[in-house]
Amino acid sequence: MTVTTDLELEVGPVAHGGFCVARHEGQVVFVRHALPGERVRARVTDRRKGFLRADAVEILLPSPDRVIPPCPFAGPGACGGCDWQHASWDAQRRLKADVLREQLTRLGGLTDFSELPVLVEPLPGGPLSWRTRVQYAAGPDGRAGFHAHRSAGIVPVDRCRIAHPAIQALPVLRESWPPGATIEAVAASSGDTAVVTRASRTGRAEGPVAQVRERAAGHEWTLDATAFWQVHPHAVDAFTTTVVSMLRPAAGERAWDLYGGAGVFAAALAPHCGPITVVEADPRAVASGRRALRDLPNVTFARGDVARVLAANPRWRSVDLVVLDPPRSGAGRPVVAAVTARRPRAVAYVACDPAAFARDVRTFAERGYSLTALRAFDSFPMTQHFETIGLLTPAL
Ligand SMILES: C[S@@+](CC[C@H](N)C(=O)[O-])C[C@H]1O[C@@H](n2cnc3c(N)ncnc32)[C@H](O)[C@@H]1O
Numbered sequence: 078m079t080v081t082t083d084l085e086l087e088v089g090p091v092a093h094g095g096f097c098v099a100r101h102e103g104q105v106v107f108v109r110h111a112l113p114g115e116r117v118r119a120r121v122t123d124r125r126k127g128f129l130r131a132d133a134v135e136i137l138l139p140s141p142d143r144v145i146p147p148c149p150f151a152g153p154g155a156c157g158g159c160d161w162q163h164a165s166w167d168a169q170r171r172l173k174a175d176v177l178r179e180q181l182t183r184l185g186g187l188t189d190f191s192e193l194p195v196l197v198e199p200l201p202g203g204p205l206s207w208r209t210r211v212q213y214a215a216g217p218d219g220r221a222g223f224h225a226h227r228s229a230g231i232v233p234v235d236r237c238r239i240a241h242p243a244i245q246a247l248p249v250l251r252e253s254w255p256p257g258a259t260i261e262a263v264a265a266s267s268g269d270t271a272v273v274t275r276a277s278r279t280g281r282a283e284g285p286v287a288q289v290r291e292r293a294a295g296h297e298w299t300l301d302a303t304a305f306w307q308v309h310p311h312a313v314d315a316f317t318t319t320v321v322s323m324l325r326p327a328a329g330e331r332a333w334d335l336y337g338g339a340g341v342f343a344a345a346l347a348p349h350c351g352p353i354t355v356v357e358a359d360p361r362a363v364a365s366g367r368r369a370l371r372d373l374p375n376v377t378f379a380r381g382d383v384a385r386v387l388a389a390n391p392r393w394r395s396v397d398l399v400v401l402d403p404p405r406s407g408a409g410r411p412v413v414a415a416v417t418a419r420r421p422r423a424v425a426y427v428a429c430d431p432a433a434f435a436r437d438v439r440t441f442a443e444r445g446y447s448l449t450a451l452r453a454f455d456s457f458p459m460t461q462h463f464e465t466i467g468l469l470t471p472a473l
Pocket of ligand 1: 305306307336337338339340341342356357358359362381382383384402403404429
């Protein structure tokens with residue numbers, strides 16, 4: 078028999094992970110579906126050594142930032158895809174800015190933000206209908222839905238309100254799927270759409286993977302529908318423009334686009350500087366990038382793990398500009414060391430995880446590089462995620 082425990086909590090600040098922090102009789106409680114400053118009745122969902130997790134199930138004193146979630150499937154025990162449907166969009170971005178500042182302070186070792194305002198900017202289009210890649214899961218009855226938060230259980234939905242309209246128009250939620258399968262729906266910037274099914278046991282795509290065309294920076298890429306591409310339709314434009322304006326590339330400057338995917342940053346830098354080398358591990362992304370950018374003689378691709386490629390090419394001694402766009406785990410010490418050892422004039426770090434970014438900022442600082450400009454974008458509205466772009470330059 079499960080015993081439910083409800084606690085009355087004064088909700089404290091937001092934390093990285095889509096929840097707020099509260100205390101109950103000295104114990105830390107991570108509360109979802111609440112906002113800072115609220116008083117809530119919260120149901121304990123998980124007991125761990127040193128902390129509890131809980132869901133706010135009744136709001137006793139609401140925050141002025143609270144709104145009615147636009148999606149009826151958001152809330153305790155329901156779809157786990159969104160974290161902040163109950164906060165106004167302005168408030169969501171303030172919460173994300175608080176998370177970024179806290180991570181840069183605690184993990185990054187920064188103390189003075191007077192020259193470095195921490196803001197999370199909106200992208201065009203509003204907080205709904207933006208998601209161009211959606212992953213559904215099929216339940217035991219073959220219906221597609223989404224995982225509940227930290228659960229294998231699947232919540233069937235009528236549609237996903239944050240999905241791009243072209244994805245909402247696909248018949249995924251009306252069809253029957255092999256139980257346990259993952260169904261990925263893609264809406265590319267060209268108007269192409271694709272649906273890819275992955276088997277439950279192997280995670281492998283079933284059948285040939287469709288190709289989609291993506292357009293950005295004056296180029297068109299043809300990629301596997303499952304290959305990496307930014308999820309928000311305005312993300313590539315916003316990120317490439319920011320990176321170019323932060324790096325201020327000049328003719329003849331040598332650049333690296335590390336974790337470069339199919340080379341979107343290289344394509345944006347190519348009119349301004351070069352030679353540019355893209356380093357990327359995924360052979361499909363490299364093949365697609367080579368095809369898409371074949372008219373750019375100043376861009377070349379090196380396939381492989383960034384740390385290994387840099388270690389294996391000590392002759393790549395001089396580099397002026399570096400774009401670092403690692404996965405959620407961050408670049409890590411060996412890559413930061415390999416980059417800073419070449420003393421580039423400027424590094425633009427594109428980060429999807431603020432904790433990994435903050436840790437790497439600290440490693441850069443240990444090697445004489447300071448964070449001298451910072452922008453952040455709400456490229457994942459309604460969720461806890463956002464993108465940060467930081468400029469690191471050699472300290473004077
Ligand atoms: C966040 S994505 C960025 C891709 C690209 N910059 C873009 O915006 O489209 C990270 C990329 O790093 C690649 N990657 C992950 N780990 C890697 C590694 N150790 N070495 C090289 N590439 C890696 C992934 O395949 C993915 O394409």
